[in-house]
Every structure is written in structure tokens, then in C-alpha cells.
Amino acid sequence: MTSPFHSYFIRHITIITIFILIPLGLLAQDRPKAKIDSLEQVIAQTKSEDSLSQLFTAQIELAKEMEDFAKLAEIELKLAKVSSYDGIEMQRHAQNALNYFRAQQDTTNIIDATYQLAYSKQLQNDYDSTLLFAKEVVHLAEKSQNTVSLISGRLMLSSVHNHLGQYPESLQELNKSKILAENTPDNKSVITDILNRESFIYYSLGEYDESADRISQIIEILKPEGDARRLNIWSNNLASVYSLCNCVSFDKRKAVIKESINYAKQANFTYGKAFAYKHLADTYRDASQYDSTKYYLEQIEVLLPEINKPDFTGLVSVAQGSYWSYVGNDPRAIPYFIKGYNIWKSLGKKKDQMDIAWILNDLYQKQKDYANAHKYLNTYVALKDSLFSEEKIREVKELELAYDFRQKQMTDSLKNAERLLMSEYETTLQKRSKRMILFVGVAILIVAIIIYYGFIKQKKLSQLLQVKSDQVESELHQKELLLTEIHHRVKNNFQILSSLLELQAKGVDDQATKDLISEGKSRVRSMALIHNQLYDNDSLTIQLAGYLQNLISEIQKSFEGQASEIEMDVDPNYTLDIDNMVPLGLIANELVTNAFKYATKGGNQLKLEVSLYEKDGQSVFVFKDNGPGLPSSFDVKTAKSTGIWLISRLALQLHGHYEYEYDNGAVFKIYFTQSEFVNA
Incomplete structure (x- = not known):
């Protein structure tokens, strides 16, 4: 039992020690x-x-x-x-x-x-996640009655809806923001921002009169400030919309541009004045007053060296070319269009470059200069294809890079958390050792205090670890969302490609070309089926039997009214990875399509036998139909048949080969080796 004197001693020693330790701890934290x-x-x-x-x-x-x-x-x-x-x-x-x-x-x-x-x-174009977080901002701001944050959240929602082309929803959010902003002090900049967004949406919808109305309101808000430079910019924007809407008179357009020129002169803003001159030239051109058009284009030419903006020079060159084309002087117009074309090419603006290439093709045809006309027509087609391809490649690359980054980020985040905790723990141990040396006379009490301090420290470290764990869990959820988005985008790309091929076929009269497009569409369909099966399971393998049943069913729909008898001898549990499934699926597509195409000629019923077996360590995939087979003079090396050539190349891609024979019908055998990934 502890004596009263002992308890008194311990209590006072504790008080003295605390008075010594607290200043030292505060000093260490003050640094x-x-x-x-x-x-x-x-x-x-x-x-x-x-x-x-x-x-x-x-x-x-x-x-x-x-x-x-x-x-x-x-x-x-x-x-x-x-x-x-x-x-x-x-x-x-x-x-x-x-x-x-x-x-x-x-x-x-x-x-x-x-x-x-x-x-x-x-900023990462992840609009689904943006909507999710923006709605959370709106919810929390409404709950806490934070008007400024509520406006910001609704403007974010409007921006996302605008990016997704959901213009009614975007305008609805802007209207809610405007009502909130009108009831708050110092709201001029917010109201201006909302009107600017509304103007852009109406412009995108082609409702130019509404767009012009919002810009006019912005100009009225800015006038009391007397900022001539900003007033010039917005007046030029209003002139741009008026040039499209046909909603105001010639005199009204001209009056707005004259105001813009006066603002530019007040601000000594040469670029703004030149842009106003261009609008004025366009206005006179639309009114068929070509002398005035020419005069203001010449005024711009005088200002161009001072401006030194290649993109604006390109616009002016195109305007010059348009003027000479309007007055019927195509030879004079061509050099200006070529100048504009070269400027867009140097700036990498492929869309503008493509538009001028089409105009030059038309002008050269009128001049009966068919060599140059053909040159720019080819350029137009190449740029159009390039723009389409670049857009698709960019989308896929963004998804791949984002997915790789998420995986690396989650791994690095967990490692950094572990290193941080260990580093802080080691630093703490060093600090404890120094304190123990300083207070060796009261060692037992110091140890007790350090144990207590360590408990508090570990509790805080546990809180930090929990924060990091929450972060990792959030990143894992983001990865799952990203993977789902990748699958959706791949599926959409297949659908877009199939639709484009179908549209292309409708615009072609030549039956041979239509057949080639139809074959391409069929091959896209076979790869889309592979993707669908891959998406429906968690592994990276595909069951061959199920895939073949779906493929044959889809192809049969394309040959309506043709009876068929299908026999399949394929193990339902036999699986392939995607590297082997894609070429094998394309081969199956070619052979089944050819069977329906040729074996049913003359009203015959198609009999198709599909089987798979092992031979000498290789898998043998067999297709047999009751058709006439290949001609006896057929040679794959010289034949023009895309299908047979494709089968030959795809078999090599499978590290195998194909064999053909005739046995009361065409028999194709595809020899290949199963992937090590599936065997593992």
C-alpha cells in the first residue's frame, strides 16, 4: 500500500516535470x-x-x-x-x-x-464524376444556405450539361443561378458570366436572336464602367452573331460595328479595330455593296503588319478570296484562298484547312484546271479522314492513359502512406530518446509520460492512416467507374463504325462496292460480339461455342428466308483469350458468311458442320458446308478474293495455317496453338 508521503512526492514530481516538459515541447513545435x-x-x-x-x-x-x-x-x-x-x-x-x-x-x-x-x-473530361461532385456541392450549399457556393455549383452543372450537348438542362441551371445572383450584392461579374454562358448555348443551338439579346445585355452592364477595350470585344461578338441571325437590318448591323470601331479607337486597340473592319466588310458584302467591301478589306491590309496574328491574317485572306469570288474574279480569288490554306496548315487547323481545300477544288474545276482540282479534292478527303481518325485515337489514348495512371496512383499512394507513417514514427523515437537523456534524474516518471505521449501519437497516426485508406478506397471506386466507361466507349465506337459503314453503303450505287462495305460491316460485328462476351465476364477469356452460336445467329439474320441446318461439335467449356479470339472470330465470320452466300445458291438448304478437336498438340477448327467449294483453278497467291486472303493472313497470326479440301462440299481446317495465358 502506497504511503501518504510517497503519493505526495510522486504528485509534486509530476507537476515539476510537466512544467519542464511543456515549454520544451512548445519550443519544438514553434520552429x-x-x-x-x-x-x-x-x-x-x-x-x-x-x-x-x-x-x-x-x-x-x-x-x-x-x-x-x-x-x-x-x-x-x-x-x-x-x-x-x-x-x-x-x-x-x-x-x-x-x-x-x-x-x-x-x-x-x-x-x-x-x-x-x-x-x-x-478538366479531365470525366463528366459523369463532375456531375456527381457538382450535385454534392449544390446539396451541401443548400443545406448550409451558402448562396455563393450554390451559384458556383449550379454554374458547374450548367457547364457539364453544355459539354454533353444537354442544352435545355444547361439553360435551366443558368436560370436558377441568375435568380440567386440577382438577389445578392456585387453581382455584376456573376450576372455577366451567366449571360455569357447563355449566349454561347443559344449560339450553339442556332438561336442567334436569343444569343444576340444576351450579348446586348452584357454591353449595357459594361457601359457604365467605360472599359472601351471590353466594349469593343463584346460589340464585335454581337456583330458576329448578327451576321448569322438575319434578325436585324443592314443599318442596325452597321451601327453596332461603327460603335465597335469607336471603342477600339478610344482604347487604341488596333486588333479590335481590324476585327470591326472585317465585320463591316462582311456586312457590305452581304448587302452586295462590293466597293465598300473592298475599301474596308484594304484598310485591314494596312493594319495587318502591326497586328502580326497569323490566325487573323488567315481570316482576312479567306475574306479577300470570298470578295473576289463574289465579284466573279475566280483567278484573283484563288491566291488568297491558297494563302489562307497555307496559314491554317502552318497553325495545324485541319478543319479550316479542309474547308478551304473544298473551295479550291470547286474554283479550279470552274477554271477547268482538273489537276489542281483533283489535288485539293484528295487533300479534302485526306483531312476529313484524318480528323475522324485523330478524334477516335485521342479518345482511346485518353482512356488508356487515365486508366494506367489510376492504377499507378493507387499503388504509389499506399506506399507513400506507409513510408510517411514509418518516417514519422522514427522521428518520434529520436525525439523521445533526447528527452530521456535530459531528464535522466526522473527516468521512471519520464518513461510513464512517454508511454502516454506515444499512445496519443499512435492515435493520431491511426487517424492519418484512416484518411489515406479512405483515399485509396475512393481511387479504387474511380478505377471501377473508369473501366465501365472504357467498355461503354468501345461498344459505342463499334456501333458508330457499323452505322458509318451502313450510311456509306446507302450513298453508293455500285453493287460491288456495297458488297465490300457489307463485308466490312460483318467483320466489325464479329469483333463487337467478342467485346460483348469479354464485358460480360470478369476473366479475359471467351467461350468459343457460345461465341459461334451468337455469330451464326447474327449472320443468318442477314440472309432472311434461307433455310439452314447447323451442326456444332465444340466443347462448351473451351475458351480462348482475346489475342486468339479476334483472328479466329474473323475467320469464322468469313467462312460462315461464304457458306450462306454460295452454298444456298439455286434454292439449296445450307448444311453447315462446325467442329473442334486436338491433333499433334494443335487445335484444329473445321468448317464444312454443302456448297460447290472453290474453283479447281483457284490459287490463293493470285486470287483477288479478299476473304480467302484474309483467312490465310489470320491463320498466320494464330501461329498456324489453314487447309482446304473438297468432300461433298467445301472443308476448311484451321490449325492453331492455344494461348499460354489460357493454359496458365
Whole structure:
């Protein structure tokens, strides 16, 4: 039993020790805080985003050392706002900030971090996730009656709907934002932004009168400020819309442009004045007043050296070419169009380059210069194909890169969390050792205090680990969403490609060309079936029997009214990986299509036998029909048949070969080796 004197001694020693330790602990914590405060002063004087990013990163390390999670959350959010505009770094820091703010139940900053996360997703063109986070911003802002954040969330929703072509929904969100903004003070910039967005949507919908009305409202808001440069820009925008809408008179168009020119002169804004001159030239050209058109185009030519903007020079060159074409002087128009074409080519603007190539093709045909006409027609077709291909490749590459990044990011995040925890734990042990040396006279009491301090430390480390675990779980969910999106986009691309082939066939009269397009569509269908089966299971393998049944059923639909008898001897559990399935599926498509095409001639009923067996360590895939077979003089090396040539090449891709024989019908045997991936 402890004596009263002993209890008194322990109590007083504890009090003395605490008075010694507390100042030392505060002194140790003051050093990182002083460094953070010092960095704040540097940040206030820094404008470079790269430098700001480095300074905020240094502050984060100091905040971690202090275990100040509130400060850590604040800095992570600031770092998200200055991160690069690819959206990926912004997402990482915004998610970190959101996790910290949620742990602190800081509603105001949770809204801010969620908005930043939505913005990062928008920059990555991940519109599904952007909608999800933007709706969360709106929900939280309504709940906390935060009008400013509510407007920001609705503007984000409007922007996403606009990107997705959902214009009514976008306008609905803008209207809700406008009602909120009209009831808030200092709302001029917000109202202007909303009117600007509405104008663009109406412009995209072709409702030019509504678009012009919104721009007119913006100009009226800006007039009291007297900013001549901005007024010139918006007046030029209004002139652009008027040139399309046919909703105002010639005098009204001219009056708006004259105002724009006056604003440009007040602001000494040469580029704005030249653009107004171009609008004026277009206006006179539309009114068939070609002398005035020529005069203002010549005025622009005088200003071009001072402006030195290649894209504007390209626009003026096209306008010059259009003028000479309107007055019937095509030889004079051609050099201007060629100049514009070369400028767009140097700037990499393929769409504008393609449009001028079509005009030059038409002008050269009128001049009976068929060599140059053919040259620009070929250029037009090549650019059109290139633009389509680049768009599809870009979408696929973005998905692949994003998917790879998510996987690497989740792995790195977990490793960094582990390293961070170990590093902080080691630092703590070093600090404890130093304190033990300083207070060796009261060793037993110090050990007790350190154990208690260690318990608190471990509790905080556990909180940090939980934050990191939440982040990893969120990233895993994002990966699943991304994988689903990839499958949807691949499926959509197959559907688009099939639809394009069908549209192409409708525009062709030659039956041979139609047949070739139909064969291409059939091959796309066979690959689409492979993708569908791949999407329906978690492995990367496909059951051959199920695929063949679906393929034959789809092909049979294309040959309506033709009776058939199908016998299949394929193990239902036999599977192939996608590397072997694609060429084998294309071969099956060719052989089944040919069987329906040739074996049913003369009203015969198709009898098709499909089987699979093993021979000498190889798989043998057999197709037999009751058709007439190949001609006796047929030679695959000289034949023009795309189907047989394709079968030959695809068999080589399977590291095998094919054999053909006639046995009361055509018999094709495909020899190939099963993939090591499936065997494993």
C-alpha cells in the first residue's frame, strides 16, 4: 500500500516535470510554425504557379511534422487551386483536402474542396464524376444556405450539361443561378458570366436572336464602367452573331460595328479595330455593296503588319478570296484562298484547312484546271479522314492513359502512406530518446509520460492512416467507374463504325462496292460480339461455342428466308483469350458468311458442320458446308478474293495455317496453338 508521503512526492514530481516538459515541447513545435509563417510571407509575394506549388508543398511537410491537420487541409486546398490544368494533380490535392476537412467536419471547406474536385474532373473530361461532385456541392450549399457556393455549383452543372450537348438542362441551371445572383450584392461579374454562358448555348443551338439579346445585355452592364477595350470585344461578338441571325437590318448591323470601331479607337486597340473592319466588310458584302467591301478589306491590309496574328491574317485572306469570288474574279480569288490554306496548315487547323481545300477544288474545276482540282479534292478527303481518325485515337489514348495512371496512383499512394507513417514514427523515437537523456534524474516518471505521449501519437497516426485508406478506397471506386466507361466507349465506337459503314453503303450505287462495305460491316460485328462476351465476364477469356452460336445467329439474320441446318461439335467449356479470339472470330465470320452466300445458291438448304478437336498438340477448327467449294483453278497467291486472303493472313497470326479440301462440299481446317495465358 502506497504511503501518504510517497503519493505526495510522486504528485509534486509530476507537476515539476510537466512544467519542464511543456515549454520544451512548445519550443519544438514553434520552429515548424515559424517556418510556415515565413513561407506565407514569400507566398504573398509570389505569382508563378510553379513556385507557389513548391512553396505549398514545403508547407505541407511542415504541417505534417506539427500534426496540424487543420493547417494541412488548408494548404492541400490551396495547392489544388494552383495545380496544373491537366486536372490530375488538382484532383489528388483536392481529394486530400476533402478527406481532412471531413475528418474535422468543416462544412464550409468541405463544399470548397468538393467544388475543386468537380473542377478537376471536368478538366479531365470525366463528366459523369463532375456531375456527381457538382450535385454534392449544390446539396451541401443548400443545406448550409451558402448562396455563393450554390451559384458556383449550379454554374458547374450548367457547364457539364453544355459539354454533353444537354442544352435545355444547361439553360435551366443558368436560370436558377441568375435568380440567386440577382438577389445578392456585387453581382455584376456573376450576372455577366451567366449571360455569357447563355449566349454561347443559344449560339450553339442556332438561336442567334436569343444569343444576340444576351450579348446586348452584357454591353449595357459594361457601359457604365467605360472599359472601351471590353466594349469593343463584346460589340464585335454581337456583330458576329448578327451576321448569322438575319434578325436585324443592314443599318442596325452597321451601327453596332461603327460603335465597335469607336471603342477600339478610344482604347487604341488596333486588333479590335481590324476585327470591326472585317465585320463591316462582311456586312457590305452581304448587302452586295462590293466597293465598300473592298475599301474596308484594304484598310485591314494596312493594319495587318502591326497586328502580326497569323490566325487573323488567315481570316482576312479567306475574306479577300470570298470578295473576289463574289465579284466573279475566280483567278484573283484563288491566291488568297491558297494563302489562307497555307496559314491554317502552318497553325495545324485541319478543319479550316479542309474547308478551304473544298473551295479550291470547286474554283479550279470552274477554271477547268482538273489537276489542281483533283489535288485539293484528295487533300479534302485526306483531312476529313484524318480528323475522324485523330478524334477516335485521342479518345482511346485518353482512356488508356487515365486508366494506367489510376492504377499507378493507387499503388504509389499506399506506399507513400506507409513510408510517411514509418518516417514519422522514427522521428518520434529520436525525439523521445533526447528527452530521456535530459531528464535522466526522473527516468521512471519520464518513461510513464512517454508511454502516454506515444499512445496519443499512435492515435493520431491511426487517424492519418484512416484518411489515406479512405483515399485509396475512393481511387479504387474511380478505377471501377473508369473501366465501365472504357467498355461503354468501345461498344459505342463499334456501333458508330457499323452505322458509318451502313450510311456509306446507302450513298453508293455500285453493287460491288456495297458488297465490300457489307463485308466490312460483318467483320466489325464479329469483333463487337467478342467485346460483348469479354464485358460480360470478369476473366479475359471467351467461350468459343457460345461465341459461334451468337455469330451464326447474327449472320443468318442477314440472309432472311434461307433455310439452314447447323451442326456444332465444340466443347462448351473451351475458351480462348482475346489475342486468339479476334483472328479466329474473323475467320469464322468469313467462312460462315461464304457458306450462306454460295452454298444456298439455286434454292439449296445450307448444311453447315462446325467442329473442334486436338491433333499433334494443335487445335484444329473445321468448317464444312454443302456448297460447290472453290474453283479447281483457284490459287490463293493470285486470287483477288479478299476473304480467302484474309483467312490465310489470320491463320498466320494464330501461329498456324489453314487447309482446304473438297468432300461433298467445301472443308476448311484451321490449325492453331492455344494461348499460354489460357493454359496458365
